[in-house]
Every structure is written in structure tokens, then in C-alpha cells.
Amino acid sequence: MRLSDEEIRRMTLAAIAELGKDAGPDEIKKVVMNSVSKLDMNQTSSMEGDSGRIILTSFGLNKTGVVAAITKIISEIEGDILDLSQKIMQDFFTMIMIVDISESPAGFKDLHDALTAEANRLGIKIYLQHEDIFRRMHRV
Amino acid sequence: MQYDFNEILSTIRMTEIEHFDIRTVTLGISLRDCFDRNVKVASQKVYDKILKYGEKHVRLAQEVELQYGISIANKRVSVTPISIPFDAFNHEQFLQIAETLDRAAAEIGIDYIAGYSALVQKGFTKGEIELIKSIPDALASTKRVCSSVNVASTKAGINMDAINMMADVIKSTAEKTKDRDSIGCAKLVVFANAVEDNPFVAGAFHGVTEPEIVLNVGISGPGVVLDAVKEAGKTNFQNLAEVIKKTIFKITRAGELMGREVAEKHGIDFGIVDISLAPTPAEGDSIADILMAMGIEDVGAPGTTAALAMLNDSVKKAGLMASSAVGGMSGAFIPVSEDMGMIRAVEKGHLSLEKLEAMTAVCSVGLDMIAVPGNTSASTIAGIIADESAIGVINDKTTAVRIIPAFGKSVGDTVDYGGLLGKAPIMPVSTLSSEGFVSRGGRIPAPMRSLTN
Numbered sequence: 001m002r003l004s005d006e007e008i009r010r011m012t013l014a015a016i017a018e019l020g021k022d023a024g025p026d027e028i029k030k031v032v033m034n035s036v037s038k039l040d041m042n043q044t045s046s047m048e049g050d051s052g053r054i055i056l057t058s059f060g061l062n063k064t065g066v067v068a069a070i071t072k073i074i075s076e077i078e079g080d081i082l083d084l085s086q087k088i089m090q091d092f093f094t095m096i097m098i099v100d101i102s103e104s105p106a107g108f109k110d111l112h113d114a115l116t117a118e119a120n121r122l123g124i125k126i127y128l129q130h131e132d133i134f135r136r137m138h139r140v
Numbered sequence: 141m142q143y144d145f146n147e148i149l150s151t152i153r154m155t156e157i158e159h160f161d162i163r164t165v166t167l168g169i170s171l172r173d174c175f176d177r178n179v180k181v182a183s184q185k186v187y188d189k190i191l192k193y194g195e196k197h198v199r200l201a202q203e204v205e206l207q208y209g210i211s212i213a214n215k216r217v218s219v220t221p222i223s224i225p226f227d228a229f230n231h232e233q234f235l236q237i238a239e240t241l242d243r244a245a246a247e248i249g250i251d252y253i254a255g256y257s258a259l260v261q262k263g264f265t266k267g268e269i270e271l272i273k274s275i276p277d278a279l280a281s282t283k284r285v286c287s288s289v290n291v292a293s294t295k296a297g298i299n300m301d302a303i304n305m306m307a308d309v310i311k312s313t314a315e316k317t318k319d320r321d322s323i324g325c326a327k328l329v330v331f332a333n334a335v336e337d338n339p340f341v342a343g344a345f346h347g348v349t350e351p352e353i354v355l356n357v358g359i360s361g362p363g364v365v366l367d368a369v370k371e372a373g374k375t376n377f378q379n380l381a382e383v384i385k386k387t388i389f390k391i392t393r394a395g396e397l398m399g400r401e402v403a404e405k406h407g408i409d410f411g412i413v414d415i416s417l418a419p420t421p422a423e424g425d426s427i428a429d430i431l432m433a434m435g436i437e438d439v440g441a442p443g444t445t446a447a448l449a450m451l452n453d454s455v456k457k458a459g460l461m462a463s464s465a466v467g468g469m470s471g472a473f474i475p476v477s478e479d480m481g482m483i484r485a486v487e488k489g490h491l492s493l494e495k496l497e498a499m500t501a502v503c504s505v506g507l508d509m510i511a512v513p514g515n516t517s518a519s520t521i522a523g524i525i526a527d528e529s530a531i532g533v534i535n536d537k538t539t540a541v542r543i544i545p546a547f548g549k550s551v552g553d554t555v556d557y558g559g560l561l562g563k564a565p566i567m568p569v570s571t572l573s574s575e576g577f578v579s580r581g582g583r584i585p586a587p588m589r590s591l592t593n
Contacts, residue, residue: 055143057152085145096148108207127152129209136393138147 052102053131060124062093077106159425163360164214166339168346171220179233183240190244200405218344219255227267238278245284254286254344261296279324280316286342292332292529298584307522318547321555325544332532354411357399361391369433388458412467415459419479421562428481440491449502471504477564506540511564523574
């Protein structure tokens with residue numbers, strides 16, 4: 001289960017708003033713990049690789065329209081770009097995106113194929129990897 | 141951003157430049173329920189069972205490769221040591237089982253299936269003798285079947301009769317596959333203290349204490365460690381150990397994740413992650429190069445054994461921290477033919493069989509993929525296996541011998557198999573005789589476990 005303190009705090013505030021000012025601390029705690037445990041169950045019933053977040057990395061010679069071309073494909077499959085970061089060093093660009101495709105009707109493979117074709121057209125490299133690999137390798 | 145730019149780029153660099161891949165996902169299948177008096181029925185049971193569990197293996201592994209952008213070099217299958225369920229069979233019947241394994245492996249699209257094996261460290265059953273004697277024919281008549289025989293253990297001692305038998309089997313296998321550089325011997329491993337959950341073919345088998353079906357994963361990644369060691373530059377050993385451990389930690393985590401994912405897709409239990417550093421003949425994917433980056437001029441120089449010991453120990457420490465399911469061999473492999481750096485060192489005359497033997501005392505697995513002259517006598521090969529077994533038995537570790545007495549070849553020649561098996565220059569072997577020693581037969585008693593000096 002990966003709930004941050006901040007998320008739990010927000011849930012608690014939401015519970016307080018819902019229950020009204022009269023609710024005692026015990027009651028609020030009960031409601032929050034209840035929802036957390038429900039979340040827990042949902043989380044364990046699906047496998048770890050199903051968070052639906054993927055990391056897209058692309059490199060190449062900088063040219064106009066690269067970001068537009070990539071984001072267009074992502075929007076076509078209804079992927080949600082959660083974060084984007086780009087660096088340009090001399091003529092080269094590197095761009096990393098976190099994309100959520102859990103709501104997408106297309107699968108990982110469709111996106112992969114579409115992006116590979118686009119990468120070949122643009123003469124750049126695009127790598128697509130499930131987020132879990134980074135979490136496992138870089139977080140203890 | 142949740143992940144640092146450099147973290148993401150370092151992962152990409154590992155897979156794209158440093159040859160990081162998962163070396164193998166190996167499906168272990170129990171064949172203990174496949175016996176039948178009628179060998180045709182037994183063969184059908186074996187075939188059906190391998191297909192039932194293995195049919196989707198390659199496809200599922202490919203899905204996981206795509207998902208994480210990390211390639212899985214080999215998809216393989218290991219089975220119960222064939223001598224155990226089919227102990228009642230004779231030579232001819234065992235060959236039919238070998239043929240069935242080969243056919244099943246071809247059908248599910250894998251290159252090797254391992255487990256044409258017997259565990260005879262303490263003694264033989266009739267079926268085990270039949271199986272061992274059938275190994276040369278089995279390896280000559282099939283393409284994908286791999287065989288291993290355990291001849292010694294710390295608890296049982298060293299079965300010299302088995303070693304002598306295996307020396308003859310190796311010689312005969314070399315002759316029977318002489319038209320292809322004695323390739324049969326590359327698929328035959330003689331073990332001391334064999335492990336039951338080893339995912340690495342040719343020595344893999346699905347041990348008798350293993351479950352019905354299990355998925356084990358073997359990681360790789362010498363190239364990644366090599367770059368990390370190079371990058372560390374001239375630093376002391378504590379710092380160097382730290383650098384190696386950090387790298388191995390990441391590799392192990394990735395390996396376990398991918399193994400678990402493949403197992404999950406199969407709907408079966410995940411077994412272990414074997415954290416062995418396994419080289420490939422690709423340039424830069426070499427254990428020898430790591431040892432050189434650590435500061436020795438070439439493999440074989442004084443200091444080589446210490447460097448390897450430290451590398452191996454760091455690999456284990458980091459692997460154990462990264463995963464709670466570490467098993468198999470879990471060390472560093474030093475096969476000659478599969479490692480460009482090792483091949484170079486042998487060609488230059490820097491690395492001898494004797495130095496390699498010393499190196500095997502501090503790493504997994506043993507004298508691996510060593511080509512020797514075709515006229516090396518069976519008693520000399522038995523002596524080499526006995527020495528290697530002694531190292532394993534006394535040090536309570538796995539050791540193995542995969543030796544190729546290349547038929548019709550001598551020092552200066554090379555055997556070349558291409559692909560992952562690579563190529564090996566023929567190494568000189570001592571011409572002093574071991575005959576009087578190995579021909580005593582019987583069993584070298586199990587060692588004591590105290591006063592360990």
C-alpha cells in the first residue's frame with residue numbers, strides 16, 4: 001500500500017467535512033481507517049504491474065514538433081500525461097513523461113507500436129517502460 | 141517529478157548500452173507423475189505436461205519484456221531429474237524420453253530444456269546407471285536437451301565411480317558430436333553440491349523438493365557492473381564494494397520484478413531469483429573485463445582470485461538485500477567460451493586451467509565451458525572433475541565441470557559454437573597421469589565440518 005501522509009491527511013479532512021463538526025475523533029478515525037483498508041484490499045487484489053503508469057523517455061536531435069508529435073499519439077489513445085520534464089543540451093533533447101494509460105481503451109502494446117513508428121519517422125529514440133521497474137530499481 | 145532525471149536515464153543506459161538483460165526465466169516442471177510401464181504412454185505424459193505448462197512461456201515472457209523495456213535473453217524449461225520418475229527404464233527407453241523432451245521443447249519454442257539428470261553422489265540405482273550410459277546418445281540425437289549429473293556432496297562425499305563413469309561419458313559425447321566441435325559436451329554438466337532451483341541451463345533441473353511447477357529467474361549484467369567499476373575510478377576497496385553493491389541491488393530488483401510478473405501471468409508460484417553475474421560473448425558483457433577494471437593487467441595475473449572473491453561477495457550481499465527470494469547458484473560465472481575477456485586471456489596464454497581452478501574456489505560455478513585437447517584421457521578428465529568436486533565438497537559450495545575434450549583438436553585450435561555458447565580456444569592440460577588415483581574407485585568420505593583450516 002502506498003498512501004503518503006499527505007494523502008491520509010487529505011482523506012481525514014474530507015471525512016471531517018462529510019461527517020460535520022459534531023463527529024468525535026473516534027468516529028472520524030473509524031471512517032478513515034475503513035476507507036484505507038478498503039483501498040488496501042483493492043490494491044492487493046490487482047497485481048503490482050497494473051498501476052497503469054508508464055514512463056516514456058525520448059532522446060534525439062532537437063527539432064520542431066517532437067513534443068507535439070508524441071503528445072498527439074498519447075492523446076489519441078486517451079493517455080493522461082501526469083508529468084513532463086525536458087532538457088536540451090546543445091542540439092540534443094531528452095524528454096521524460098509519466099503517462100497514465102489505465103483509462104485508455106488501447107493497451108501498452110498499441111501505444112508502444114504507435115510511438116515506435118513515430119520515433120522512426122522523426123529519427124529519434126523513444127522508450128516506453130512500466131513505472132514499476134523504476135520504483136523497484138531506485139526506491140528501497 | 142517523482143523520479144529523478146538521472147535515475148530514469150541510468151536505467152535506460154543499463155539496458156541500451158550496458159547489455160543489461162534478464163538472462164533467463166526458467167519454468168521448472170515436475171515430471172514425477174509421468175511414469176508408466178509403457179514408455180510410449182510415459183512419453184506422451186511427459187509431452188503433454190510440458191506443453192500444458194510451457195505452451196505460453198515464451199509469449200508471456202515476451203509480454204513482460206515489452207512492458208518493462210528489458211529483454212529476457214532466454215526462456216527455458218527445467219524438469220525433474222529424468223532418472224527419478226523413470227528409474228525402471230533402460231537405455232533405449234531413456235533415449236525415447238530424451239527425444240520427447242526435445243520435441244516438446246521445439247513445440248513450445250524454447251532453445252534448451254534441462255534435467256536429463258541423475259543425482260548419484262552416494263551411489264547408483266539401476267535406472268541411474270542406465271540413464272548415465274545413455275547420455276552420449278541422448279545428447280548426440282537431440283538438439284535441445286541438456287544433461288547434468290551430481291557426483292559429490294558435502295554430506296555424502298565424492299563418488300569416484302560416478303566421476304570415472306562421467307569421464308567416459310564426456311569422452312564418448314565428444315566423439316559422438318565430433319562433426320559439430322563436440323557440442324554435446326557443452327550441454328553436459330558434472331556437479332558437486334548441485335542446487336535444486338538453479339535456473340541456468342545446462343545445469344538446471346527441477347529438484348525433488350520443488351513444487352509441481354515454479355518459475356525461477358536468473359539475472360545478468362556484467363556490463364552494468366563493468367561500467368560502474370570503471371566510473372568509480374581509483375578508489376579503495378570499501379568504496380569499490382559499495383559501487384558494485386549499489387549496481388547489483390538495482391539489477392536484482394529488476395530481475396525479481398520481471399520474474400514475479402512472468403510467474404503471475406502464468407498463474408504459478410515465483411521461486412527464486414538467481415543473482416549470478418552471467419557473461420555473454422557480447423563485447424563488454426564480460427566478467428574478465430570487470431576483473432581487469434578492478435586493476436589486474438589480465439585474468440590470470442596474481443590478484444585475480446582476490447578480485448573475483450570480492451566481486452562475488454559484493455554480488456551476494458547486494459542481492460540478498462534486494463530480494464528475499466535469492467536462490468540458485470548466486471555468484472559470478474566464469475565460463476571461458478562465453479566471455480570475450482576470458483577467451484582473450486586464454487589465447488594470450490595468461491590464463492591456465494590451474495588458475496581457473498583456483499578461481500572456482502571463490503565463485504560459482506566451476507570449470508565451465510573449457511575446451512581441452514581431444515586426446516585428453518578419461519582418467520585425466522576424471523582427475524579434473526575430482527579436484528573440482530573436492531573444492532566444492534570441502535568449501536560447502538556448488539562446483540561444476542563442463543569440459544569439452546574437442547574430438548580431433550589440439551592446443552592452438554578453437555571450438556566455435558556461435559550464439560551464447562561462444563567459442564573456446566583449446567587449453568593445454570597437464571600430461572601427468574591421474575590414473576592410479578582415480579582408478580581406485582569407491583567414494584571419498586564426506587569431510588568433517590570442524591577444524592576448518
